[in-house]
Amino acid sequence: MPDPLLEVKDLKVHFPTEDGLVKAVDGLSFTLKAGETLGVVGESGSGKSVSFLTVMGLIGRKSAIIEGEVLFQGQDLVQMTNEELREIRGAKIAMIFQDPMTSLHPFYKVGDQIAEMILAHEDIPKKEAGQRAVEMLRRVNIPQPDERAEQYPHEFSGGMRQRAMIAMALSLNPDLLIADEPTTALDVTVQAQILGLIDRLQSEFNTAVALITHDLGVVAEYCDQIQVMYAGRIVEEGTADDIYYRPMMPYTWGLLRSIPRLGHELDRLTPISGSPPSLIFLPDGCTFSPRCPYVFDECHVVEPDLLPVDGHHAARCHLSLEDRERIVRDEVLATT
């Protein structure tokens, strides 16, 4: 069994602020194997972006208190120097962000920005880097890539910009691509194209992908493993089938129930009641207890561990397995 590509062990990222210590990530552990796709789902403030920014070294020890280990190909990224991290960023681990308009520099041509990344890691002539940039644009299906490379970001459409970002991220054939809400800022039709593109390129380049999103629908089709995050922790993890057909945690039920479905007669959506917790003053016991419709006394006192339900499927909940299965059968699946 080959070593996992990425192994996160009990990662904690805490930000000291004037109002208190913000526990953005509070004990995150998971593994990702080479070539695998991991879907990371959660609301804003769940810690999904912060955890991967920390993996990249973009949140460093200067801005936050970081504990735990992030083992990438066996090396702990948390302990690395800036210079060591810089060599990994872009070349081994690449990241694309939510808004491609503001993520590309408005003053420089798109082709130059891609070539710049190549030149930062490889000692090749500028011209060759430029040609490789054009080739990458071609691989992401941008028409007339040689002309497009000479244009500026504001001359691209939203979907095309995100393609350009993907081209840039994959230009050095990284082992891991982190996609932080890559389709949130795009039209629904373009979303499908971009996700399909990432999926296709992933197999072509044999890259592992961490797909971060708040949209459960997005992860269903493309992810081998899904983890649901809440208040800086994983509350449920498993395959897409596990999450969609056998969800075992009330927060996941809430997420599934709040997805609007075509053909259902509904006057209004069913949101999860309450609001996400303050990351400074986390509730005692289970962090989801203030909002959980199935809460009982134990939930306010003891925090549930992430316990396996079945194989690799695990969930963090005090309800008994029988109770959960019953609720899933009668209430959750009936309405979704």
Add this chain to the structure above:
Amino acid sequence: MIRYIIRRVLWAILVLLIVVFLTYMIFFLLPSGDPAVRLAGKNQTPQLLAQIRQQFGLDHPWYVQYFLFLRHAFFGDQYGWPGLGLSFTLKIPLKGIIFSRVAVTAQLALGAAIVWLVSGISIGILAALRPHTFADRTAMGLAILAISMPVFFLGPLALYIFWFKLHWLPGTGYYPLARYGLGPWFSHWILPWCVLAVLYAAFYARLTRSNLMETMNEDYIRTARAKGLPEKRVVLKHGLRAGLTPIVTVFGLDLAALLGGAIITESIFNLPGIGQLTVQAVGGQDLNTIAVITLVAAVFVVVANLVVDILYAVLDPRVRYD
């Protein structure tokens, strides 16, 4: 692009016409002396006054005088082209002295500009890269202090310390390079340059700091770091390039305004520039000179606006195609 420039130039000309028009109007609306009396000098007779009035068109209504001024300016008068007329107080054609005066003011403005750009922007960059540290707070505090010290305070203070007490620098006055050589020319410029630059340096330091800090928070900076670029490149190529662009605009306009005359600095340091000429002209109610100086200053500002707009389009590709 060409159409854009032509349109801007035409608007510029209109602005110049209006500015000079307003100058004439203000001059004639304010209670003032009789220019003819000024020109006539000590030995006045009614006939001399009448002759002067007729010769210089002073017997016409003010709007006709305005029109005559424009006609002379564009088509020349008895002293050559452009026809800037005669200074009533100095009694010599303005064409000769305007250009030499502008040259002095230009030396002042450009020298000070180099000082304030280098010092202000570098301090601003250092402060932006170390926000909220002791160095940053000190620099910004000193900047506020500098902004609060006007030239008419700082100038005499500097002269007192560096000339009078320490004898490190020579006194006031303008020593042209051609006649006096590099030493005296330069040593007499140091104080005026630095004193004038202090206010601007402080302002530019604060402006650079806030622009750069804002730029460093942009998403494309995060992308640049995610690409694995060295931090120096992230700051200089990605951050500064975007952060300094607004400063180019501000600088163009500041420089243009200065070229219209740094009145106080020139008076304190006894520099024969446009500013000093303005003071003399207003004091002597020399309408013609005032009008000419106003026109010259307005030309600088209008040209600077045009240049700065074009320059911004060169620097920021998003602005180009509208």
